[in-house]
Amino acid sequence: MKKLTCIICPNGCVLDVGSADGGIKVSGNLCPKGEAYARAEVISPKRTISSSIRVIGGDSEIVSVRLDRAVPKDMIFPVMDAIRRAHASAPVHIGDVLIHDVAGTGADVIAIEDIS
Amino acid sequence: MAEYKDAVIIGGGPAGLAAAIALDKLGVHDIVILEREKELGGILRQCIHDGFGLQRFGRSLSGPEYARIFIDEVIERGICFHTDTAVISLSPDRHVKAVSPSGLIEYDAGAVILAVGCKERSRGSIMIPGERPSGVFTAGSAQAYMNLYNRFPGHEAIILGSGDIGLIMARRLTLEGVHVKAVFEILDHPNGLERNIAQCLDDYGIPLFLNHTVTDIHGNSRLEGVTVCKVDDCLRPVKETAEFHSCDTLILSVGLRPDAALLDGAGIMIDPRTGGAVVDEHFMTSVPGIFTSGNGLHVHDLADFASLESEHLAVSAAGFLKDGLHNEMDVDVSCGNGVGHIVPQKIHSADGFSLSLRASSVMDDAVLRISQSGKDILRKKIRRVRPSEMLMVDIAGGLVSPDGNVEVEFI
Ligand SMILES: Cc1cc2nc3c(=O)[nH]c(=O)nc-3n(C[C@H](O)[C@H](O)[C@H](O)COP(=O)(O)OP(=O)(O)OC[C@H]3O[C@@H](n4cnc5c(N)ncnc54)[C@H](O)[C@@H]3O)c2cc1C
Numbered sequence: 001m002k003k004l005t006c007i008i009c010p011n012g013c014v015l016d017v018g019s020a021d022g023g024i025k026v027s028g029n030l031c032p033k034g035e036a037y038a039r040a041e042v043i044s045p046k047r048t049i050s051s052s053i054r055v056i057g058g059d060s061e062i063v064s065v066r067l068d069r070a071v072p073k074d075m076i077f078p079v080m081d082a083i084r085r086a087h088a089s090a091p092v093h094i095g096d097v098l099i100h101d102v103a104g105t106g107a108d109v110i111a112i113e114d115i116s
Numbered sequence: 117m118a119e120y121k122d123a124v125i126i127g128g129g130p131a132g133l134a135a136a137i138a139l140d141k142l143g144v145h146d147i148v149i150l151e152r153e154k155e156l157g158g159i160l161r162q163c164i165h166d167g168f169g170l171q172r173f174g175r176s177l178s179g180p181e182y183a184r185i186f187i188d189e190v191i192e193r194g195i196c197f198h199t200d201t202a203v204i205s206l207s208p209d210r211h212v213k214a215v216s217p218s219g220l221i222e223y224d225a226g227a228v229i230l231a232v233g234c235k236e237r238s239r240g241s242i243m244i245p246g247e248r249p250s251g252v253f254t255a256g257s258a259q260a261y262m263n264l265y266n267r268f269p270g271h272e273a274i275i276l277g278s279g280d281i282g283l284i285m286a287r288r289l290t291l292e293g294v295h296v297k298a299v300f301e302i303l304d305h306p307n308g309l310e311r312n313i314a315q316c317l318d319d320y321g322i323p324l325f326l327n328h329t330v331t332d333i334h335g336n337s338r339l340e341g342v343t344v345c346k347v348d349d350c351l352r353p354v355k356e357t358a359e360f361h362s363c364d365t366l367i368l369s370v371g372l373r374p375d376a377a378l379l380d381g382a383g384i385m386i387d388p389r390t391g392g393a394v395v396d397e398h399f400m401t402s403v404p405g406i407f408t409s410g411n412g413l414h415v416h417d418l419a420d421f422a423s424l425e426s427e428h429l430a431v432s433a434a435g436f437l438k439d440g441l442h443n444e445m446d447v448d449v450s451c452g453n454g455v456g457h458i459v460p461q462k463i464h465s466a467d468g469f470s471l472s473l474r475a476s477s478v479m480d481d482a483v484l485r486i487s488q489s490g491k492d493i494l495r496k497k498i499r500r501v502r503p504s505e506m507l508m509v510d511i512a513g514g515l516v517s518p519d520g521n522v523e524v525e526f527i
Pocket residue numbers: 126127128129130131132150151152153157158159160163165166167168169201202203204231232233234256259280281284375378409410411412416417418419420422
């Protein structure tokens with residue numbers, strides 16, 4: 001039996017994850033998303049992150065960015081390396097893909113604000 | 117010469133934007149939003165992590181994206197706003213003075229909506245002794261430096277306080293290559309949401325020490341380290357447990373309080389528990405026609421609820437503009453066992469409303485009881501009660517009578 005905190009929503013349910021009949025059994029979740037989260041967490045934990053990318057010729061030095069989907073937890077630092085090396089040229093628009101398939105994860109790095 | 121507006125909205129964060137949009141939808145078009153910063157969006161501009169909008173939009177957005185949905189709607193509706201415009205005074209007769217790039221501007225308002233957000237408690241407000249080297253930041257200012265201005269606080273950080281901003285900054289600093297050594301919390305429970313402990317600390321192996329606090333700060337020009345002590349049951353540091361921890365950055369995440377700067381001048385009654393105004397179920401303060409919501413009223417965990425609150429406020433403000441003041445009763449709401457603070461603190465009508473509260477301690481399987489003169493209005497079983505999580509309960513219309521206080525308690 002393992003205890004996990006569901007991070008999907010602010011309720012932060014504490015989930016009990018155990019194995020039963022060779023499968024995974026989850027309890028303590030208030031909604032089905034918690035069960036899906038616990039299963040993924042046991043098999044292959046995933047996270048999203050936010051950061052910023054340098055901007056050339058903009059009215060701000062940086063643009064805030066996030067991943068458009070979760071990546072395996074052990075890819076977070078390789079993703080961060082790629083983000084740190086990247087730069088964008090102004091203007092940047094909210095939703096623009098600034099790095100496609102970052103570090104081979106299939107996730108895109110997207111701008112979350114406009115920089116002119 | 118003061119210009120007349122039906123409503124002047126002070127603050128362009130999620131609370132102010134939602135109030136403006138809701139008023140416009142209700143047919144109150146002669147309104148203006150005044151925002152001190154150079155852009156609309158409030159604190160969300162610097163909250164680049166995701167986790168916004170789950171309640172409202174059913175998906176997880178970053179702060180700037182959440183704000184953008186509201187800003188776009190304000191622009192589409194042609195709602196008037198002025199940025200770089202700081203309100204410096206508000207009078208009881210709803211006269212608003214602000215400084216803007218074009219000089220002093222003044223309004224006489226039919227209704228004023230204070231949506232000014234909160235302030236961080238700083239080193240002064242928690243009284244840590246020691247030297248005054250550079251390298252001590254509040255979590256929100258460190259967040260602004262990094263996320264808005266690309267300035268990094270240091271290389272080796274310690275975080276004091278387990279508020280959400282501190283937890284989010286622990287992760288952000290770690291991702292940017294700063295070594296976050298530990299988070300120390302004086303209380304016996306974390307101040308931030310469980311999900312932030314899991315995804316910001318546990319994920320990165322950052323330890324959280326409860327019942328610990330910083331008792332001294334060392335360094336001349338730059339911070340060199342801090343002394344940390346365990347505390348006893350009365351939160352007094354136990355000297356024998358003192359330990360030195362080297363660090364060049366100390367981040368304080370020791371709590372938020374509503375920004376009450378404009379309340380005094382307007383003669384608005386303040387609730388010492390929330391640090392914001394006393395309001396009734398219509399979000400009206402003790403001064404008729406002045407309303408408030410969002411973090412400026414009481415600190416919210418979620419922007420979604422700050423927006424929602426403002427939409428309720430807008431209905432009341434529109435009603436006030438049309439019909440004036442209609443108080444049918446004057447009932448106080450008081451905090452009983454286990455309740456840290458509550459909003460609203462006053463009830464002036466038999467209308468249904470939502471009550472927001474924070475518990476003062478950690479409880480499991482508690483029952484929230486709301487009663488008046490010993491008679492139950494509502495009982496609700498709550499599986500998990502945490503001071504870090506704001507609770508909201510809806511009270512149907514007609515349940516509160518004009519006689520006796522309403523008491524809110526855990527039993
Ligand atoms: C660091 C941090 C992390 C958070 N994380 C989350 C999260 O993950 N998910 C979530 O849903 N919520 C989160 N929240 C909560 C959410 O951001 C708040 O609930 C919300 O921003 C409150 O909105 P507001 O409009 O009341 O205040 P604010 O956003 O603070 O806006 C107030 C505005 O008023 C302006 N103002 C103040 N005084 C004056 C004046 N005198 N004249 C003119 N303008 C003035 C300020 O400049 C500011 O723009 C977080 C909050 C913080 C601080």
